[in-house]
Amino acid sequence: MGGDHGPSVVVGGVKAYIDRYGGEGVRFQLHGDETAIRAEVARNGLPADVCEIRHTDKVVGMDEKPAQAMRRGKGSSLWNAIEAVKLGEAQAAVSAGNTGALMAISKLLLRMAVDGLERPAIVASWPTKRGFTAVLDVGANIGSDARQLVEFAIMGEAFQSAVHGVEKPTVGILNVGSEDMKGHEEVREAHAVLRTDAVPVNYTGFVEGHDIAAGTVDVVVTDGFTGNVALKTAEGTARFISGLLKEALTSGPMAKMGALIAMPALKKMARRIDPSSVNGGPLLGLNGIVVKSHGGATAEGYGNAIRVAVDLARSDYLTKVSANFARLSAVLDTAEAASDKEQTGEIQS
Amino acid sequence: MGGDHGPSVVVGGVKAYIDRYGGEGVRFQLHGDETAIRAEVARNGLPADVCEIRHTDKVVGMDEKPAQAMRRGKGSSLWNAIEAVKLGEAQAAVSAGNTGALMAISKLLLRMAVDGLERPAIVASWPTKRGFTAVLDVGANIGSDARQLVEFAIMGEAFQSAVHGVEKPTVGILNVGSEDMKGHEEVREAHAVLRTDAVPVNYTGFVEGHDIAAGTVDVVVTDGFTGNVALKTAEGTARFISGLLKEALTSGPMAKMGALIAMPALKKMARRIDPSSVNGGPLLGLNGIVVKSHGGATAEGYGNAIRVAVDLARSDYLTKVSANFARLSAVLDTAEAASDKEQTGEIQS
Numbered sequence A, B: 001m002g003g004d005h006g007p008s009v010v011v012g013g014v015k016a017y018i019d020r021y022g023g024e025g026v027r028f029q030l031h032g033d034e035t036a037i038r039a040e041v042a043r044n045g046l047p048a049d050v051c052e053i054r055h056t057d058k059v060v061g062m063d064e065k066p067a068q069a070m071r072r073g074k075g076s077s078l079w080n081a082i083e084a085v086k087l088g089e090a091q092a093a094v095s096a097g098n099t100g101a102l103m104a105i106s107k108l109l110l111r112m113a114v115d116g117l118e119r120p121a122i123v124a125s126w127p128t129k130r131g132f133t134a135v136l137d138v139g140a141n142i143g144s145d146a147r148q149l150v151e152f153a154i155m156g157e158a159f160q161s162a163v164h165g166v167e168k169p170t171v172g173i174l175n176v177g178s179e180d181m182k183g184h185e186e187v188r189e190a191h192a193v194l195r196t197d198a199v200p201v202n203y204t205g206f207v208e209g210h211d212i213a214a215g216t217v218d219v220v221v222t223d224g225f226t227g228n229v230a231l232k233t234a235e236g237t238a239r240f241i242s243g244l245l246k247e248a249l250t251s252g253p254m255a256k257m258g259a260l261i262a263m264p265a266l267k268k269m270a271r272r273i274d275p276s277s278v279n280g281g282p283l284l285g286l287n288g289i290v291v292k293s294h295g296g297a298t299a300e301g302y303g304n305a306i307r308v309a310v311d312l313a314r315s316d317y318l319t320k321v322s323a324n325f326a327r328l329s330a331v332l333d334t335a336e337a338a339s340d341k342e343q344t345g346e347i348q349s
Helices: A007-021 A034-043 A066-072 A077-086 A099-110 A146-163 A185-194 A209-214 A224-249 A253-272 A299-314 A317-343 B007-021 B034-043 B066-072 B077-086 B099-110 B146-163 B185-194 B209-214 B224-249 B253-272 B299-314 B317-343
Strands: A028-032 A051-055 A093-095 A121-128 A131-136 A170-174 A202-207 A219-221 A281-284 A290-292 B028-032 B051-055 B093-095 B121-128 B131-136 B170-174 B202-207 B219-221 B281-284 B290-292
Touching: A007 A028, A007 A034, A007 A299, A028 A034, A028 A077, A034 A051, A066 A099, A077 A093, A077 A099, A093 A299, A099 A281, A099 A290, A121 A146, A121 A209, A121 A224, A131 A146, A131 A224, A146 A170, A146 A185, A146 A219, A146 A281, A146 A299, A146 A317, A170 A185, A170 A209, A170 A224, A185 A202, A209 A224, A209 B224, A224 A253, A224 B209, A224 B224, A224 B253, A253 B224, A253 B253, A281 A299, A290 A299, B007 B028, B007 B034, B007 B299, B028 B034, B028 B077, B034 B051, B066 B099, B077 B093, B077 B099, B093 B299, B099 B281, B099 B290, B121 B146, B121 B209, B121 B224, B131 B146, B131 B209, B131 B224, B146 B170, B146 B185, B146 B219, B146 B281, B146 B299, B146 B317, B170 B185, B170 B209, B170 B224, B185 B202, B209 B224, B224 B253, B281 B299, B290 B299
Parallel strands: A028 A051, A093 A290, A131 A219, A170 A202, A170 A219, B028 B051, B093 B290, B131 B219, B170 B202, B170 B219
Antiparallel strands: A121 A131, A121 A281, A281 A290, B121 B131, B121 B281, B281 B290
16 A cells, blocks of 8 residues: 555556566465455456555555554554464565655564664665675664674675675775775774674675766665665766756757667666666564555566565575674674774774 | 866866956866876966975775775875865865765864764756756765754755845755655754744755756755656766767657757757866865865866856855854754744644
């Protein structure tokens, strides 16, 4: 029931997913208003054995506060979808609904994968020259301390290898320069821990804003404030340039003719930066798989969020992350001790 | 002598500035190796009465630490250029040299415009649909408290009206959402101060990453870490999309033919996002005008940095900022008191 368009985009997304990716062996539970959903299932010509409808009247509003949603959300479509994951009736949940409520209810019902993890992180798959870079956190947390940044590195690495099939993904921390003494304390500390080789990720050092789209590393780690600003700034830049391009290619008869002739090539390019193709941001760090779709996503975009959820559910992502987290506490103690020792006498400028 | 290319780009930049903007009444002091500079002046056919060469052998290296540059930099080309501003022999300094050294020496010689201002802020002119948005700080400071953010608002507003001729520029603070309770403490506090109307800027509220290129406001205020990441992320995104476009338009004979026909329109568009046309980031907050050019700028880009310096020097920017700063302290006390009162009983989530 969530998002700007409700069941039409959600059920349309199921159709888009099946059409594009085949949907072999994937079945769907659709939580919400039965009549509205049934109408959409019929309109999209979906086979009945693929879609099970679980009725509820209750809906979490798009502007409800997280605390309110936790108190009053029980039995809502959002709640029921997450609960199905908790009960093992579903292997993943996808929602275009209220992000804060989704995070709060997911945390409440599924719990965090490890003690000390405070909130899930949202990961974005960022299109680059070389494929996709995983960037996290892009907005679940406002500030992130050094330990959280290290956790993001572990989760991002597992995500990147599970969903994008990258073997031994490289990991970098987003900063304003590449030298060891650059940036604020949190990034310098996380950098010191990760570069010790004690944490089982392939850490390569600091990266800068331009490295994201360049694909310099497979995973970019950053706090939720910076990550959110970076993601939205990149989206705004892409929209601005696309707008200029459209303006240029319709600015006169010659431009229009040239555009017409080059159209197939231009369309192919547009698909690479189409927001639909990158829709679907998993909430990492939970005992279960929850994927957030953009509230304004199209059916095709929602289909992509479903693909991300299926890929994660079919991979060894959860096992891998749990294993790495289990090792993390011990490893952090050792690494922090080593880094403290190393920093003694070092001048910080 | 600074930047990746030294005198060839600096003197070439003078030529580019004169060719493009006329250079009426502007004269240049060129600090550095006389022989090298004289050769470039001759090569560019610049009239002798426009360029005064001030010789020095000493140069601040591109990787010298700020503290080192302050201790050892006296008499270097960078130092002498700033000193000329201090002595009133020049109205502005432009440098493509070491940013940290430029900041440190500028602060040492020119001093900050107001007590309590710790470091200059660097402002970027960001191309948008509606012209240019001033974004600051883009990297001079790592963290910025609420008071600094308010100061950025005042300096950015004066800059925007002086250089881009915007009357009563609108100002926004960069955040992860537009509601009052979003973001970390520093942005919420600065927001509370600015929205009281006590500070003399036209503040419209929080903006998000995508608002920068959309031109939602004329001035975007942010801490130096976030601003630096946002700027470099946008540059990376622009480069990535330009690369895709080039690839698409050379991907086959039809695409190439289309591109050829549409070329004049495409070139016009490329100029709007050309890094040269936005080169030149003033160091705001000093008693004097200092403009940083990108180290890798072309002569044309350097010419644009000169234009920014001339526009600032000819405007009432310094007077306006001083007047506003003089009012700021008194105003801040009132505004903070008012905002404290207003926040009592408000629930922060």
